[in-house]
Amino acid sequence: MPEEVTGAAKSVICPHCSREVPIAKRCPHCGQILPKPKKKSWKTYKLTPVEIFLAILGTVVLLIALVAL
Ligand SMILES: [Zn+2]
Numbered sequence: 001m002p003e004e005v006t007g008a009a010k011s012v013i014c015p016h017c018s019r020e021v022p023i024a025k026r027c028p029h030c031g032q033i034l035p036k037p038k039k040k041s042w043k044t045y046k047l048t049p050v051e052i053f054l055a056i057l058g059t060v061v062l063l064i065a066l067v068a069l
Contacts, residue, residue, distance in 0.1 A: 010022065010023050011023060012034055012035070014027040014029065014030065014032065014034060015032075015034075015035065016030045016032040017029050017030040017032075021034065
């Protein structure tokens with residue numbers, strides 16, 4: 001991913017002109033609308049709703065088992 005930037009400098013790579021530009025609505029070089037920068041959150045850890053349900057179910061079952069013992 002070319003968007004990986006170390007440090008506090010926040011910038012994105014313009015998909016239109018491939019230049020590194022500061023986060024803004026529009027690219028200062030080509031004037032095209034920039035996409036919103038991707039936030040690094042746990043959403044990158046892709047789980048389907050079924051997997052999330054199973055994970056919660058597994059946790060609940062484990063907790064019940066621990067309490068019951
Ligand atoms: Zn641009």
